[in-house]
Amino acid sequence: MTVVVVTGTGTEIGKTVTTAAVAALAARQGRSVAVLKPAQTGVGAAEPGDAAEVARLAGQVTTAELARFPEPLAPETAARRAGLPPVGPKAVAEAAKKLGADHDMVLVEGAGGLLVRFDDDGGTLADAARLLGAPVLVVVQAGLGTLNVTALTAEALRARHVECAGVVIGSWPAAPGLAERCNLADLPAAADAPLLGAIPEGAGALSPADFRASAGSWLAPRLGGAWDAAAFTARTAAEAGTR
Template sequence: MSVIVVTGTGTEVGKTVVTAAVAAAARAQGRSVAVVKPAQTGVGAGEAGDVDEVMRLAGDVEGVELARFPEPLAPATAALRVGMEPVRPEQVVEAVEKLAGAHDLVIVEGAGGLLVRFDDDGATLADVARLLGAPVLVVVPAGLGTLNTTALTAEALRARELEQLGVVIGSWPAEPDLAARCNLADLPEAAGGPLLGAVPQGVGALAPTEFRARAASWLAPRLGGSWNADAFGAAVR
């Protein structure tokens, strides 16, 4: 894979930390990596955004942010409220294709979920994935309620004939409850795709060197790691 699109089943599910982990695992394999954030919302000028966090955690990666809107809203609404031009899927594709010519892997991290609107035409991250012909990695919560939102996201991907790479749990709790433990078995069925990792809760606070050293242990081989779903499930039951 030369391009991966990362989305979530909603906001605050761990997309940025998962993106950083995938980038770190790729760098550990000697691959050059770029990360693209089409639209950063809820961050003011001069403040660190998601791309900055990925670069801090993952290390030597190139980061590109195409648009920034200060209010924590969907990109289309955030752009409209401040009178700025929204980001368009074609702009994202142009940036990604340029980066793909110089890097082994380009990761596109969306804002919110798959169908959050980018512009007043109703374009979404799904349109970006379609234009790129890139697989989509879905970041999901661990606990109660995740099966429904995971299944809905998977259904939206299938309806658009987009490839789902799999799902990663974006914040695995230190003491998982019954729902979280059961979801390890149920998530692949809800997603219609494999479970490709479980990133421990709070790892974004690790020192960057420790984060990079451990990242591969949270991700399955498909994402450059060593994590095994069956072994992980057996260990937490």
């Protein structure tokens, strides 16, 4: 069983699109893939959630959702306001293990950042990853401020003895500025982990066929793609010099 937990340094930074890209590459390699969304917030009962979006983009994957809360808040807060039971780390770990019995890869996509509260006891996605013994892939922003929140996330993982598998930039701009270009070199040091990809902004708006065909050019070999951090950094610097 291979379980990878996907978290971010905040909200709306590309966790779902990154999860979809990893799932698409694994499926293309012939691996059976399951995507687990422990707590979906801010989505109505009949609306498609993040797991459904991963399936739309990635193709043939199994999806599972443990709980859904209507308000766009942290899972524990959303559950409390809805009068519904929260989802704790133990339930997340058990669900991931169950999916792992029938799938080659299980991707667990969190909500918001790593230490967002999931239950009344303060359980977090990091606690679920620790129970699973699973590595955590951290999706980060490209621009100014990302080094600090990336370092804080990595420090929280180390404190819990959870492996940081690497970082992926969830939305790489078409015209990166100085901060974005410098961050390509600085993010691995901030995370003490490799830079494993850069998803172009707007990738989630591609057709599913184009998304699957392109995913390999966004992610490094460790995630099933052909993206090379050093080559991407050099090319980005060269393009900036021609402007």
